Amino acid sequence: MHRALRWWPIALLILFLVAPYSALPLPGLLDGPLGSPGSLQLIALCLVYGALATGYDLLLGRTGLLSFGHALYFATGLYATDLAMLELQLPFAAAALFGIGCSVSLALLLGSVSLRVTGIGFSMVTLAFAQAGSILVQRNPGGVTGGEEGRAAPVEMLPDSLVGIENTANLYWIALGYLVLTLAIVHWTVSSPTGRVWEGIRENERRVEVLGLRPYGFKLLAFVIAGGLAGGGGVVYLLLTGGATPQAATSDATLALLVMVVLGGSGTRWGPLLGGVLYTWAGHRLGDLANSSAIADLPAVLRVPLSQPLFLLGALFVAVVYLLPGGLAKLPARIRAGRSEADRAGVPGPAHSLEGGTT
DSSP: OHHHHTTHHHHHHHHHHHGGGOOOBOTTTOSSBTTSHHHHHHHHHHHHHHHHHHHHHHHHTTTOOOOSOTHHHHHHHHHHHHHHHHTSOOOHHHHHHHHHHHHHHHHHHHHHHHTTSOTHHHHHHHHHHHHHHHHHHHHOGGGSSOGGGOEEOOGGGSOGGGSSGGGHHHHHHHHHHHHHHHHHHHHHHHHSHHHHHHHHHHHHHHHHHHTTOOHHHHHHHHHHHHHHHHHHHHHHHHHHHSEEOGGGGSHHHHHHHHHHHHHHOTTSSSHHHHHHHHHHHHHHHHHHHHTSHHHHTSOHHHHHHHTOHHHHHHHHHHHHHHHSTTOGGGHHHHHHHHHHHHHHTTOOOTTBOTTSSBO
8 A cells, every 4th residue: 555655646647637538526626527617727726836836845945945035036927928928029938938037037136145145134135025026016117017907918929729718728738737847847956966955055054064065056046946937837827817917926925835835844745736736726715615605694703704715724724734743745654653653552453453353
């Protein structure tokens, strides 16, 4: 059974691959059948945020860098791609490369400044840059960002295969491809010699310096890779939502990524992905629950808090952090550890009676 469970990522990937061709109803989990446009749209958003959380964990869990401005690079890829089509009249492929290039360049520029300080100073500098970017987007300089309303993506500049509800499956494939690419890049970099240096920086940066290595360059590399992955997520998000909105550039967006990583398990291979998927799914489904008739019929003392999706998300987050230290990814290990302790203590298993015989 243990060997079989090691193959669950492949089984999950196969499930994602067949999802657009399935009419399986999942009441409570999705509004419609698995392969319906609405369900594919929600699953695609979950995959995008799962990939974003995985890329963010390259900083938080792998290198020990607590950044409060990661959403800035996601918003850069989103807005730069949109504006390249609207203002520069670039085709989508060229605009997407332009958007990702802008995210990488901005991460290189701001990272080179932010990483001059460490600890809480680094976090505050990244937060300041993120706030400046959010204000810039909302102030709508030159009328290019659209202010609080944002800018819609130009349908005429997008490929026909990516426009319309009937092509939702194609957008789903792009989101799935982005997730697989992000997982591959993160796994490859973490398993490389550079990834081992990142681990050393997270554990003890001074020791890395004593070994003759310069942590600054390695941290900047992690910062730029994470920023580029976030920019790619902005491109996919633009396709899924059909436009760029200022909410993507707020510090709340980065805090949501932080919650996703902690929820799933920081520094683990699959934890950030699980946290991103669960948080995004819960954010949409709990909103429906909060507006349901079942909540509306409750007494006011219960109806008022339960009608707020953020309250429900917060309660879910507190419960997971309290009951599952280390996140969802540590749950199997905790179960195995509990079984081992029970075996060492002589507690009879389910297949044995209290007298020591078999049932």
